Amino acid sequence: MKDCTVYKTLTIIGKKWTLLILFELDRGSAPYKRFNELRAALDTITPKVLVQRLRELEDDGLVVRRVDTTHIPITSEYALTESGTALLRVVAAIKEWGLAYKFDNEACRCTSCKMCGI
Amino acid sequence: MKDCTVYKTLTIIGKKWTLLILFELDRGSAPYKRFNELRAALDTITPKVLVQRLRELEDDGLVVRRVDTTHIPITSEYALTESGTALLRVVAAIKEWGLAYKFDNEACRCTSCKMCGI
DNA sequence: GCCGGCAGTTTCCAGATGGATACCATGAAA
DNA sequence: TTTCATGGTATCCATCTGGAAACTGCCGGC
Numbered sequence: 001m002k003d004c005t006v007y008k009t010l011t012i013i014g015k016k017w018t019l020l021i022l023f024e025l026d027r028g029s030a031p032y033k034r035f036n037e038l039r040a041a042l043d044t045i046t047p048k049v050l051v052q053r054l055r056e057l058e059d060d061g062l063v064v065r066r067v068d069t070t071h072i073p074i075t076s077e078y079a080l081t082e083s084g085t086a087l088l089r090v091v092a093a094i095k096e097w098g099l100a101y102k103f104d105n106e107a108c109r110c111t112s113c114k115m116c117g118i
Numbered sequence: 119m120k121d122c123t124v125y126k127t128l129t130i131i132g133k134k135w136t137l138l139i140l141f142e143l144d145r146g147s148a149p150y151k152r153f154n155e156l157r158a159a160l161d162t163i164t165p166k167v168l169v170q171r172l173r174e175l176e177d178d179g180l181v182v183r184r185v186d187t188t189h190i191p192i193t194s195e196y197a198l199t200e201s202g203t204a205l206l207r208v209v210a211a212i213k214e215w216g217l218a219y220k221f222d223n224e225a226c227r228c229t230s231c232k233m234c235g236i
Numbered sequence: 237g238c239c240g241g242c243a244g245t246t247t248c249c250a251g252a253t254g255g256a257t258a259c260c261a262t263g264a265a266a
Numbered sequence: 267t268t269t270c271a272t273g274g275t276a277t278c279c280a281t282c283t284g285g286a287a288a289c290t291g292c293c294g295g296c
Contacts, residue, residue, distance in 0.1 A: 154272065
């Protein structure tokens, strides 16, 4: 079962904060976001969990990290890959199911919801 | 965040055994499956977890339970609702993403994989 | 020489989760 | 009367997760 595509995918997106991080990276026009930028946007996330998720997403090819050493202080920047962008489109299908069959939550129909606004 | 459609949906399908139970209910032609039938098919699941998941799925409207009191011993039977069937179609989108971008696992392309064979 | 910002790291802790195992009530069959 | 099958319960326990809070190294500015 641990070799299963669906199982592995759910293991990725099912973890707390993962989708919120992906949405945050998708937001706005600038593709790259800095570590503390994400940290501030996600408000109550702890740096431990943020760095944990970012490393996992990097390992899974959903996010790329680049380090800017030309300016001081050195900054880390993160962006979605094509794979990560594609996953957000899949999440839209999940949302559609939820709205159609279960949670008729108006707050989630608009784009202001951090999690559903895709 | 706990009111979020995507979050709630992932909370449902992200739990261990949930999707396997849904797939098992979808398998074959008979819509209703008995408790011990599911238990045997899922092999290593414990009755505690199986009943836990079934109650959750019932509460979420993905599964219906009917009790047959006309025969002895009394049997409980479970079946997918329309909502549950629709969710399995969403899982297919997750699988497609996994196969396209990440896990090119041949075992998951065929229908023999319990988790991916939908 | 101290302070502050960046990007983390480290340690410890509490709660949730699932697994193992044993147990239970019912009623028919042997 | 014991045994069996069904559909669960009840208890205990190890593990896994994420949160809290403090700390680190680097360097530039004041």
